[in-house]
Amino acid sequence: MLTIANLIKKFQQPGGGELTVLDVPQFEIANAEQVALIGESGGGKTTLLHLIAGMLSATSGSIRVDNIELTRLSEQGRDRFRASAIGYVFQTFNLLPAFSAIENVKLGMTFGSGRVDPARAMDLLDRVGLADRAHYRPKQLSVGQQQRVAIARALAGRPKLLLADEPTANVDPASADSVLDLIIDSCRNESIALLMVTHSMEVAGRFSRIERLEDINRIPALKQV
Ligand SMILES: Nc1ncnc2c1ncn2[C@@H]1O[C@H](COP(=O)(O)OP(=O)(O)OP(=O)(O)O)[C@@H](O)[C@H]1O
Numbered sequence: 001m002l003t004i005a006n007l008i009k010k011f012q013q014p015g016g017g018e019l020t021v022l023d024v025p026q027f028e029i030a031n032a033e034q035v036a037l038i039g040e041s042g043g044g045k046t047t048l049l050h051l052i053a054g055m056l057s058a059t060s061g062s063i064r065v066d067n068i069e070l071t072r073l074s075e076q077g078r079d080r081f082r083a084s085a086i087g088y089v090f091q092t093f094n095l096l097p098a099f100s101a102i103e104n105v106k107l108g109m110t111f112g113s114g115r116v117d118p119a120r121a122m123d124l125l126d127r128v129g130l131a132d133r134a135h136y137r138p139k140q141l142s143v144g145q146q147q148r149v150a151i152a153r154a155l156a157g158r159p160k161l162l163l164a165d166e167p168t169a170n171v172d173p174a175s176a177d178s179v180l181d182l183i184i185d186s187c188r189n190e191s192i193a194l195l196m197v198t199h200s201m202e203v204a205g206r207f208s209r210i211e212r213l214e215d216i217n218r219i220p221a222l223k224q225v
Contacts, residue, residue, distance in 0.1 A: 001161060001193045002029040002052065007061035009047055021047050023218040024061075027211075029161075032191040034184065036204040039213030043221035045197045048213070049163045052195070053086050054078030066160045087154030087192070089164040089183065093146045095138040101125060101149045102134040108156030124152040128182055144175025151182055155190070162187055164196040168203060180206060 009022040021044040029035055039045050050056040051063060054070050057078070063070040066085050070078060082088075087108075095104050105121040125131050128148035130141075138146050147167060154162060164183055168176035180203060187194040196207070204210045214220065 001031045001033070001066060002027070002195070003062070003064045004028070004052075005062040007051065007063060008059045009044070009051060009056070010059045020219055022051075024048070024216050025218065027216050029193050029195060032187070032193055033209065034187060034194040034207055035196070036207035036210045037195060037197045037213060038199070038201075038204050038210060039217075040221040041199075043213045044217060044219070045213055046165055048217075049088075049165055049195070049197060052161070053088055053163055054082045083157060085160045087157065087159035087162040089147075089150055089154045089162065089167045091166040091169045093138070093150040093170075095146055095150055095153070097138050100135045100137055101130060101141065101152075104138070104149055105152045105156050108153035121152075121156060124155055125149070127186070128152045129178075142175070144171045144179060147171050147175070147179050148182060151179065151186070155186055155192075158190070159192055161193045161195065164194065166197055166199065168198075168200070176203075 004024055004027040007022060007024040008020065010018045010020045013019050037045055047056065051058055052065065058071050061071065068081055070081065073081060096107065099107065102121055102125060105124055106116045109116045109121065122131065122134065125134050128151055130145060130148055133141060133145060141149065167183060168179050171179050183194065184206060198204050
């Protein structure tokens with residue numbers, strides 16, 4: 001499902017020069033596999049997720065998702081690929097404030113196939129326990145509820161791979177468990193591969209495969225040059 005080889009990511013530094021953040025010789029995720037990614041702050045976990053989602057371009061190397069070589073695509077091509085194959089759950093949810101819960105979920109569909117399926121949108125909201133909040137705007141929902149809408153939106157386009165960047169970091173502990181269950185169970189039921197960044201060993205403990213970025217990245221967080 002995901003195959004990374006000899007991936008290098010450098011950033012231009014604000015003060016000039018370049019910073020090499022990632023040098024990943026090899027990293028793979030199988031179809032429907034669930035992986036927790038842990039590692040030191042500033043190590044490059046979010047950068048790796050952004051590269052896999054095609055939100056950033058690699059400096060060199062190969063990233064294949066679902067047999068598509070992302071590094072050969074233009075920015076527009078990567079946007080189209082992301083819409084069709086990737087779901088992304090952010091730490092800060094990224095819901096559109098002017099749209100209701102159901103409209104936010106439908107947006108997840110327009111990004112993908114372009115076809116809106118209102119019945120599936122409502123079914124997804126029902127699955128995340130928010131059918132009765134379909135017409136509420138994000139600010140009228142609790143933080144845990146907002147994250148559940150964001151999960152429904154990420155699943156709306158029927159992705160092959162769900163990327164989740166600390167999805168429970170801003171959610172209270174009681175909601176965190178239900179948010180986590182929802183992501184893990186939804187991916188299992190729909191055979192979606194899952195890569196979740198977390199700082200919590202409790203969250204990572206829910207996964208049968210845990211990867212430390214330090215073990216796959218040759219550039220240590222504190223020595224990025
Ligand atoms: N657009 C950018 N331009 C320059 N440097 C960047 C950019 N984005 C990230 N970096 C640098 O890349 C490194 C990795 O950042 P990243 O956000 O991927 O780390 P992380 O492992 O997700 O950290 P955390 O666990 O604290 O969220 C940091 O040193 C950061 O300053």
